[in-house]
Amino acid sequence: MDKVQLLLTLITIAIIVVPIVGMLLAYQNNLLGLFIPPEINEIAEDLAGGGGTNGAGLEPPTMVGEPEYDPATQTFSVSFQYKNTLPFNITIKSLSGNIECYEHGFPLGNASLSKPVSIDRGKTGTLTVLGTWTDEAISHFETAHKDEEFVDVVLVDFAVDISGIQLQLDQSQMEQKMQVPNPAYEG
């Protein structure tokens, strides 16, 4: 065999064998580490720990202030505070759901996030949710809840987009109950 050809063949073998054997020797006492670096475990621990009350780094949002209602547009707004206990900054890009009467299960309207909210890790942000009552909902308030200043409602078919991850919960998984001012209440 030609010397040059032999040299090139040896170079080819060395190029393939040396790095792989070298890496195998470096990880001979921890072969799993060859495929799963320690950073993956750290990230998994960060996500699992988080520090939230639910153990998965998630805190439920808490309602702040009184809900506001605009009779002219049949819309109301409710503000929530949410602490980001996840180990990374998030942007809540959208949030939506349908509103039902808690007592009667009557569909009342829909709710959505007023604007995207960015919350750095460990910080707390305020989410403003806007809801619109349908005409049927106003009739329902007038007939079924006329004497109540606040009415219990639930948010169903909840969907949220957090930093490009879309989470949809059906009624069995989430029933965010809240009190809203009764648009038909006359005091």
Added chain:
Amino acid sequence: MNAILTKFNWFGLAGGATTLVVIAVSLVYPWWQLTVGDDLLKVNASPVNTNFGVLDTSFTIPFILALNIVSLLTLLASGIAMIIYSIIPRKSYSKHLLGFGYKKPLFTVLFFVIGLVVTTVILQAVLSLNVPLMGSTTSTLPIPFVSGITLSVLLSAGFQWSFWLAVVAAGLCIAARLYHRKVAPTPSATTAT
């Protein structure tokens, strides 16, 4: 003029130089990039440097790093061999250098694309996760043991300009092999003309 054109294998010279540029570029710019959500997870893949970015943490997988070193050294040897061959294409050992160098960029590109396709097929089969090779798609993630929750993520992927530069390098090296017949005709071909 014809003597200058056939003194060197210009395609080989360009192919070898481009291969070396591809190595340098690929250390910084990935050939293929996958983004999950709004940069929540990023996969930067190239035969010489593959890394993963998750939640502000960047890491490599040691076994893939070893394969990256193999590819880097292979392309480096190929580029150097192609340049040496191109300058002295008529030496007795030049054809060995050409044979050693011209196929490696092409095989690197092919193995990279095949590797990506196989990986996406495995992800689809095992995790039912639809990872695009190019473009964007919203893929639903399986959540074991939980019903009533649908988790979907936006996946965006695409080949970057450094990949196309590698394709050009591979093409130039193949052209160098074809041009070799003009630069260093075989004795029988010379006799025939």
